[in-house]
Amino acid sequence: MLPPVTPAPSPPPPPTIRWTHSPFRSSPSSAPSSPPHTLLHPTTSPSIRPEPDKHVLLSWLSSPGRRALPPPRRALLLTGVGAQTHEIIVDLTSKRLVSDRILYSHGYPILTIEEQIPANNLALKYGPLVAAMKGRNLKIEEVFLHTD
Structure with a gap:
């Protein structure tokens, strides 16, 4: 019997995507008095x-x-x-x-609110995104897409 295969640890994300929601x-x-008001x-x-x-x-x-x-x-x-x-x-x-x-x-x-929800759902079914997530051992159902 072969030993179980464990996935290689993922490399840390690059610094440009380690931002929190604070930005x-x-x-x-940051510019409340700037035009347009x-x-x-x-x-x-x-x-x-x-x-x-x-x-x-x-x-x-x-x-x-x-x-x-x-x-x-x-x-x-x-x-x-x-x-x-x-x-x-x-x-x-x-x-x-x-x-x-x-x-x-x-x-x-x-996009309006009515357009954002179907757009987000469509992105989660996009083949290249699904393949990229699988390639990184990530679950597509845990992806959170946010448009504001």
Whole structure:
């Protein structure tokens, strides 16, 4: 009889995805008086951008003693204000508004609550995601997708 196979331990996640929910909580309040004044519109959709660049992060991680400041952490907020979609970038370290631009393209659609639930359920049935989860010995039913 063969000994049972135990999966190899998973490597720790990279530092860019070890964030807690605190960036999400602090993002909209970081610039409450910044235009537009209705940042907390019901269609606000916060997400963390894949920043800083990988080369900057690797350079910081390899610096001796890490005396340098860590790379900035930023949040991207997509919000509907009136009939416009704003792309707002907030620096979570300094709690300052980095940019607020109006999007004129058809990209970055903001989903309503009624659209978000089926979209999340559809993502959990997406073949490449299911395969990636299995490849990491993770259970797809334990995945939590969040859109705000």
